[in-house]
Amino acid sequence: KKLAVFVSGGGSNFRSIHEASLEGLVHGEIVVVVTNKSSCGGAEYARSKNIPVLLFPKTKDEPHGLSASELVATLRHFEIDFILLAGYLKLIPLELIQAYSKCILNIHPSLLPAFGGKGYYGMKVHKAVVNSGARFSGATIHLVDEHFDTGRILAQRVVPVLSNDSAEDLAARVLKEEHRLYAEVVAALCDERIIWRSDGVPLIQSKE
Ligand code: GRF
DSSP states (O other), X not given: OEEEEEESSOOHXXXXXXXXXXXXXXXXXXXXXXXXXTXXXXXXXXXXXXXXXXXXXXXSSOTTOXXXXXXXXXXXXXXXXEEEESSXXXXXXXXXXXXXXXXXXXEESSOTTTTOSTTXXXXXXXXXXXXXXXXXXXXXXXXXXXXXXXXXXXXXXXXXXXXXXXXXXXXHHHHHHHHHHHHHHHHHHHTTOEEEOTXXXXXXOOOX
């Protein structure tokens, strides 16, 4: 399977999926990386592994960025099967969601629907979780629709919130689980072990 990964920041989720692909756990190849910030760590890592980097979207400070239709055409050219958002912070245009229906995944560092949606990203999520007194947080992988963090949930992993946790402590504990969860889910995706329940909820079949 051919994978496209979208990043905006450090790209640690991208790196862990790439490593899982190189180790043969994920039967898929990351053939292109898309970013809204060409200088971010994820883009640097892609260049260091000779993976092509596309700039999206086109904005005033990134005038060389692709338009939505150019991006769709380019992903088609790369024969992409699945799109994985990994720390990507911009909305996905409807044109891309329609072109890749049920083939775009995102990871969010909380147990959605809690602490999700516009404004909840990066450390803001963990600060809100710690301040709420929640005893558990975690990671969620969901299908992407035209809103932030609202698509069908595909997988979750629970992480305890300890009484003396800072937001940074929690972020580090959740990020470790994100890496494990995303590699497992992408492995299932590439092995076509995702089945659809009658009400549209995607389920992962375990490896026999
Ligand atoms: C992670 O918590 C991820 O869930 C969120 O952005 C953070 C950084 O991700 N979307 P990465 O290191 O850039 O993969």
